[in-house]
Amino acid sequence: MKYTRILLKLSGEALMGQQQYGIDASRLMQYAEEIKVAAATGTQVAVVIGGGNIYRGVQAEAFGLDRVQGDYMGMLATVINSMALQSALEKLGVKTRLLSGLTIQQVCEPYIRRRAMRHLEKGRVVIFGAGIGSPYFTTDSAASLRAIEIEADVVLKGTRVDGIYTADPEKDPEAVRFSNITFDEVMAKNLNVMDMTAFTLCKENNLPIIVFDMNKDGNLQRLLSGESIGTLVSMHGATTPGGLPPTVDQTGRAR
Template identity: 55%
Template sequence: MTAMEGAMPTNARYGRVLLKISGEALMGNREYGLDPEIVARVADEVHSVVGMGVEVCLVIGGGNIFRGVSGAATGMERATADYMGMLATVINALAMQSALERRGVQTRVQSAIPMASVCEPYIRRRAVRHMEKGRVVIFGAGTGNPFFTTDTAAALRASEMGCDALLKGTKVDGVYSADPNKDPSAQRFETLTHLEVLAKDLQVMDASAISLARENKIPILVFSIHTAGAFAEVMAGRGKFTIITEEG
């Protein structure tokens, strides 16, 4: 079952969601680039959620190929470095498109930087229409502007698409007060408000993304993308995740 026109999910908490994952999440144990097994596993996760009747769109970072901030740190002009990072996200988007389509999931890549030979330009109304037809839309090239992260791009696209929730797939099963892999005493949060995330300076997403989600009343659900079946579990209201809402 796919989220065709007029269809409503029967066993999911949200009808339309945006999934944000980092480029590093696709590296596996490699130092850079893409791990085909990880890409395939994430595609399986998305496929299962589409099967629940949910309309899904994605934003994937580019840090596994090139990070604009890192490039700027080596002396490269920040705007140039950021544009290179945006191009890296399109590479990841095309890889994910290929993996999804091998599973029979109709997918479209839309780039904020036009590159007509490989994908569609970002057009909001067209993206919405694709999702209404049950297609997964992957947004590449961030916002199309330097100095903005893919986290901010995710919050922006989630707002533009009218998403019911923004899901952040990370290496851990929620939001912690510190990195639990480095600090065993790190506190895990079940629920938070957008303002608490900003006040506590929790490194979930950058401040611009959190503020944009808050302004548009979009809850953020943080879960482990590395746990098999976690995406579908979260969509069904089960499993381990932290939810960030306006009210808490």
């Protein structure tokens, strides 16, 4: 396998599937199956999942709530999703541990870096819930920070699109996908990969990010096998011969 240890970032919204709210059982089990196959290769897998299918902290102001209170509510939403993923994985026979940034001892272990790394070394899938346990930080930031702390090789951001584009591919049919791109190019082009805190953490620690379509069966396994899937964001862009990013002119067209 190309990577020894990965941090997989999943969005809470993706768990809704075709629903308007909550957790779609078929989508949850699809993700669990993908993670099971990845863990079976010997790759050490850690997961951070958002809570947007239940509640987002940034919604607090719209409801007239305090932002800090809203962020803590969002953290609890991520714990619910993490528990659901843990149950789905264990149903498939995968050994897991759920570590939380908040103290919820009845259902989660407290996050301790050395304990997390030990679980990974023993082949357990480690799920990080409740973000970093502090308000004003997104689950993207939590994913970046935890990946750095556990010395992951890469952050794999599973989305519903197959990489980073020059524009929103769902709105612009002429949008061009990058195969490789540098951190500096992402910032210069103002491309939406992660929030700035999360992105800066990865850049400063030279931690590559791969954005890929998690909803396509087998994509995670292909990534771990070394196939060029999605978009790689790194310090130098292309890391393999022939993997140069497309040159994009001012119109957004590749040439």
